[in-house]
Amino acid sequence: MKAIYTAIEDRKIGIFESPTGTGKSLSIICSAIKWLKDHRNRAELGTQQPKVDKEEDGELDWLEIEKVKKFRKKRKRDDTDDVNAEIRKLMKLSQNPESKENEAEAEFLLADLDSDYDDDDGEGQEFVEKIFYASRTHSQLSQFVKEIRKSPFKDSVTVAPIASRATLCVNPKVKKLSTVSQMNESCKQLNKNQGCEFKTKKGLSLLSHRMNNTLMDIEDTVKFGNENKCCPFYGAREALPTVDVCVLPYNLLVVPSARESCGINLKNSVVIIDEAHNLAGAIESCYSVGVTLNALTEAYKQLNAYKAKFSARLNPENLMFVKQLLAVLIGLGKDLKRVNNSEQKIVTVREILNDAKLDNINLFELLKYMTKSLIAHKVKGFADKVANTPKVIVKPKENALKEMLTKNGKKKNYKIEAEPEPEIDAKKKIPNFQLGALVQVEIFLAVLITPGADLRIIKNANDGKAQMKVFLLNPASIFAEISKDARSVLLAGGTMKPYQTLKDQLFAEVSSEKLSWFNCEHVISDSQMNALVLQRGPTNERFIFNHSNKDNFAMKQDLGRALVDIVQTVPSGVVVFFASYKQETMFYEMFKKSGFLQQIENVKTLFREPKETAGVAPLLEKYEMSVRVRGAILFAVVGGKVSEGINFSDGLCRAVIMIGVPYPDIKSAEIKLRMDTLNSKRPGGGQMLYTGLCMRAVNQCVGRAIRHRDDSSLILFCDVRYSEPRVRDHLPDWIKTRLTSYDNFDTAKKHMIDFCKKNNY
Template identity: 35%
Template sequence: MSSSVSFSFPFEPYDIQKAFMQQLYDCLESGKLGIFESPTGTGKSLSLCCGAIQWLNDHNAKEKASLADEIEKLKISIKDDCEDDDWVSGEYNKIQKNLQITTFQKKLDKFNSRTEKIEKLRQRKNVKQLNKNSAKYNWSSQKDIEKFKKDTSKTDVEDTNEDLGAVDIIEDSDLILDEVIPSEFDEEDELIDEQDNQDSVTKIFFCSRTHSQLSQFVNEIKKTSYHSNISVISLASRQQYCINPSVQRLKSQHLINEQCLDLQKGKNGKATSRADDGKVTKRSKKSSGCPYYNHTNIEHLKDESLIEIKDVEDLVVAGKEVKTCPYYSARAAVTDAQIIVVPYQTLLHESTRKANGIDLKNNIVIIDEAHNLLDTIGHIHSAEVCGVQLKTAVDKLKLYRDKYKSRFAAKNLLQLNQVIYIVGKLFGLLKMTTDNPPSKIFTLEEFVLTAEIDNYNLRPLIDFCLKSKLAQKLHGFSEKYGSQISEETLKTDTKKAGLQDFLNQISKSGSKSNKNKPEMPAVDAEKELIEKETRISVGNAIQTVINFLTSLTSKYDDGRILLVKTKSVEDSFYKFLLLNPAVQFSNIVKESRSVIVAGGTMQPFSEFRDQLFISAGAAFERIAEFSCGHVIPPENILPICLSEGPSGKKLNFTYEMRNTPEMLNEIGRILMNICNIVPGGVVCFFPSYDYEKLVYNHLQSNKILDKIQIKKKIFREPKSSTNVDQILDEYSKTIRRCKNKELNQSKITGALMLSVVGGKLSEGLNFSDDLGRCVLVVGMPYPNIKSAELQEKMKYLKENVSTTAGQVHYENLCLKAVNQCIGRAVRHAKDYATVILLDERYSRENVQSSLPKWIQRSLVPNAKFGSAFGSIGKFFSMHKKSQ
């Protein structure tokens, strides 16, 4: 362990923050794999930021000093060799040592050149002058950012109607499959600098779940003294960064990527544009391609982002101002940046990592909000394809082949036919009517045998699809011949259904008056199916199929295929389940100097140690663990395991009991009493949206909600993410208004928020101070044990990790979700709140031991409502007096 390090913190850190930063520093210094737990509200992100940057600065300083020292020693040694009588040996040693000096000097030059480059950029006034309106806008001000958006919105509309990245008219020659040459590089790879040109100076890759969490981390860096001499860049997808209006309109991530790459080609000679009104206008050769893809301006914006810390939104605003692509500016800055901020998908998915030019070798990886990392890796690498996507893909592939087969290269036609056969087999398996249960699990080996595609080598076919740009070509084909395709598909399908004679009859008697007559129900059904297929992007459908086929190339033991059949073949689907997340994490562990996974609720550490690090090939000795308490004193938190309700009934919210009138009535009585005594905001978490709806309707029909609303205004968590901010804003305004005695003329003392465990409000949001004086969790939110996916995962863990690993995993899914809800309330040292766990099962010893340690130290187990209610009253009376 290194000696105590001095960290530059924005304020005097708490002891637990000092311990966290020191442990992090030691872990990075020794190149270990760290599992770090720091409760939500203890400044975890700031501690990660200061600890890691301090280590990086010290490490670089030591490296530079060490390199200079080694060079000096070698030079002295060469002089000594010159005095050696054996001149042959001396000359040989001199050559070898000069080679070493050259190697060390190159490394030292990289350190110095990066520092000199950044310093020159900071001194260059013309970088700042790129933003013509820099004096007009303050990019650290949210109000100025919004003002800029309003000022430029009109310009964006005008640009859209001119030639900003407009879509080319599709020629048939553009739709022919590209010839696949084995040595050919992917388009994406061509845009990435060669690895040899990449800077070898150590970097930190900081990863979190959402862009808002990443922006929060960037803002934490801005608060520190490190911000003036550290280069930070935020990587994100084209969907987040693209400022080309014509590309932004595309809903699919895949199509956005393909359109971006196509526009960069600048197809000369046939450039035309399609304006918003659908009219096609001619476009000059000069304007073809994306106008934002300008190397000079990209370089300038890259330089600006290196000397001034910007999050994704800041860089988008700056890119719009100078009409330069933020996506490629951010990617170009990776080489010189010291900290690269990336979302989960970018870091954890290997092909996405490579596409973004991310080289983890000897670098640091820090993954924040990692409590669900294992499930996240599984989700990122899962693949699902439904019947309507398979049918769309196979039908359009056949029409595409028949249209252009005479123009395809023989090898392309052969491979296209093989793809059509395989997709047809997959769809055919969904259509098979059997007496099997609706859900079935296959091993990968069983699946390819059952689908009768075991004779095909899928890897070359997947390479063919990707390198020939099959999805893009098929999308363009559908764009050009969409109406003809729909008509042809309808004709083919109705013939198969025995309705061709009926259609012929309609055609023969097709007078103008008949055109407005309603069609037969059978035809309506067929048309509805065609419309449903047409609504699905053809490019998306084939890309989804390719992703699923890629999953079939995994090792047989690492995954399973779930087949779910429904009444509709189109809605039935296959899903690839990744059971071994370590297989996708192993390269990160092997390449990185150090990997840190951190979160507010990381217990049990054994889950990460065994299933992630050790399974990825790491030695036990390389793993370090750290857990700290909370900054709040014990008297500021009152956690209660409530086992009995107001009427004396045992609180048992198991799946069989929770819907009974007795339990629903108890919830109503508890909420009514709590809302009468707790000031400010009360947040109540339910196991699911369906159960929240059931409870709400029951309390509403029994007039209990009317009684609650005398004291608290009731809000409900929306299912749609778009409405979350609005609901939270109204919730917080209500509480602030109630606290202001001059504005509050009613008896209302605050608000009640009905939320869902694992929903929009259970992670990443703060209910600090009056926004969350009480958090209730109704029942224990165990996942559905009958789920085929969960059963297969538990079975895999039992067979491959330990006999108890499956059951432990099941318990952890529940308690980690509960712990996330608990962490919403107390957010700083002077905050205070009560946490009420409604279920007698919370008083069990094994359950209590899985709760956060800072909760355990003050926990009141097996409480009856009378005594608990009295404790809650005293708790808030005490804190009211202390204010």
């Protein structure tokens, strides 16, 4: 606790490794909140004046002040502007002779730029310094708030939970939609049109007041929203500037546009990131998005048809942006068409903009327009309506000039040329883009032009399907923005090793003096956990589950014999982690043919991890029941659904078994480029990253066991490489110090039997 307090006080980045069951959450809460209260008390007493950034000549940093002003935007647009926009739409409809048809299509029209799209730079509430707590799942965020309720600060701390609409929305019409993207689209459309009945000034004020006076988690917020008919999604954002603690998922913290959208200001606040071993991967996944040639083609067809239908009713500014967007789709599409089958190219953002001839288009302004106008969603709605019509031919409208020239039947001898319009035939099979093809393009562009991000684009064409994918080469470039704004950033987790990999991925741009490392020993005794490396199986086959041995049938058979012996020795639950779903399937089928599967099932009920998230909860429930009845064994996958965040305490896991060393695919273009980049900065840095990514996944898997101070379990590594220093040294200290390597299976089995007896299994 003292180390956490000191790290915050000294404005450092703290890395804290504390195994599960050591009181990590409560230590973080008490230390951080104590510092926040002390800091505010000192400021009030005048012993510590708030810092003001200054330039070298002593003048106020006007750029920072302007940035803060721009950041504090009102979240609700002026009602008068909305009314005026609606009046203009109605006037356009009334002037058009086909008003009935147009009235039905009004929802697809783009509003005028001078009304709905103007930014409101008005001052918002003063944003007080606070604690931002981020974790991977909403359940972990709710658990953190429950821990605050156990602390001495339970009656003096306020919390705002920031989350997605899928978690916080209480509008039944929006909530019933199947995907988050559909919920987002529906909510935005509601607020653009007639408004959501749950988003009222009175309701938001009521919920904001409650949050600033009562400790609330996500469940409390949703319950209050349902009971009082107010919106938790916007209500939490209303309360955010003045609460003490904000809890939020990773993605809302690490993406600058998401922070701005939520009204998050990290300036001089404390950022705590729990389960931080996930952080680099979470940042990378937020900036990993692709778009296919099919999606670009479909987006172009839909937008071109939309333009043909509505061009006469769009003002010049809207029409200009629509034409720019069409040019972007054409440019990216042509660039992808040039990629040969089986070819793969990696380029920079600048190179792809040059290749697609887009360097003369301001993509920042275009994306801003797309976001505010909702054009991608309007085009999708229009395309869906056309697709559901038996057969629709979109014909060119007579423009205003032509109507004037032909008025009263007196046609002048002027040549009026119309752009040829595409025919949209419902019988023609259209690819299924659930998000909408143009929405996919918008997401791709948003990531592509992220300021300050070290991005690369992979272009390839496999089986004739051309695509380009953006990926983040260096997560440190994104993390640097967070650490620059915040007073202090604390990264906490049960297993933070390998440290060098973490430093390379996140702290490459941070000086060593600003980093503070702290490791907490596990609270269990040596008798409660034993870690064994099984170098050989019962018939003395050497275990090396690498690519060279993929066809070694004798070794695989010996693994089957070893698993049979282990389930006969270890009672209750056993969890086995394979390197991939492919490997798990291969071993399952082989065990089934060889009879080992039947021998295992004679002792324990066997379960297999599903690929679908929806199947995990029912599986774990059945697994727990079987453990209590006759014992169970679970075949799981490294990096799968149960390798993180699942609590296999006590009898649910008396042994966790790792099959092989799950190195990432060395042929991956992303992995190779990251390794080459690190090797250019430091000899051996690439190999360190390669091993580190692997061992980080291993540490998460074995961390499913030993969940509290009275828990006990065996950890078994089935591969000789775990006895090698280059692998072993990346294990957490509390495992490494208890690790014994066995070259004889029978000796290892006797050790397992003794361990079970000592722990009264």
